[in-house]
Amino acid sequence: MTNESPIVARSVAAMRKEVEEWRRAGDVVGVVPTMGALHNGHLALLQAAKSECDRVIATIFVNPAQFAANEDLDAYPRGEAADLAKLQELQTDMAFMPDAGEMYPDGFVTKVRVEGITEILCGLVRPVHFGGVATVVSKLFNQSQADRAYFGEKDYQQFLVVRRMARDLDIPIDVVPVPTVREADGLAMSSRNVYLSIEQRAAAPALYRVIRDVAARVTNGTSAEAAVAWGLEELATCGFDSIEYLEVLEAEMLGPIDFPNKPGRVFVAAHLGSTRLIDNVAV
């Protein structure tokens, strides 16, 4: 590790050159894919990677392919200098920061599609999203040649999709989940939290409180339907404008809940004004 961390690679070739040397030295390489605007949630992923790997690559790429035309691609928060300062503080070995032309050169036509688990929850409202994620992450896995990849449970469905994709495509990488990092009041940290007004920010922690309560009810024997019905009412009372979904599902393939035989998970997506918040907890 030099003091000049991180090495900034903007091309696949530059990243590969460095990684090849690391691998020749026998180093275990970890990769943490992000869209930047790094917060403590991302930092937890980087710390987990650092504790288990010899070399850590943070990738920062706001991936146009996972945003639909009506979504917040242009408004998405970006801050390269602040991100690099955080990576330096954590002594991350490399920041891979390609532009869209490097990731999707002229003539690019390949898409990775994961079926089933992408067609519910966030996939219903964001039909473009997981195809874009699976495509870019499979590229990042191939480009980085990493041994381990770290994903946040905050985006639990994304973690499942990525792990499934890597297994199905025989990409030799371990996909490791990292628990959600929260603000002191329970709100899951997210780059999109900056969109919230003061009033919305005050209402937002109810999301976590309600799904925890739904999980507790199911654990205590209440039916998933009854727990969800209670949760929907509670969220509306707390000021959520529209609730996209509140569901209790089996935690691996997102089938019907089969608690206590199999682990379950409560998933929610809801809006405060135009800001969409998601969260989930284990049952």
Ligand code: AMP
């Ligand atoms: P993003 O930059 O939002 O695409 O997120 C990059 C990675 O950080 C994904 O694996 C996310 O699940 C993870 N992540 C985002 N927020 C959190 C959080 N609050 N706690 C843990 N991981 C997170």
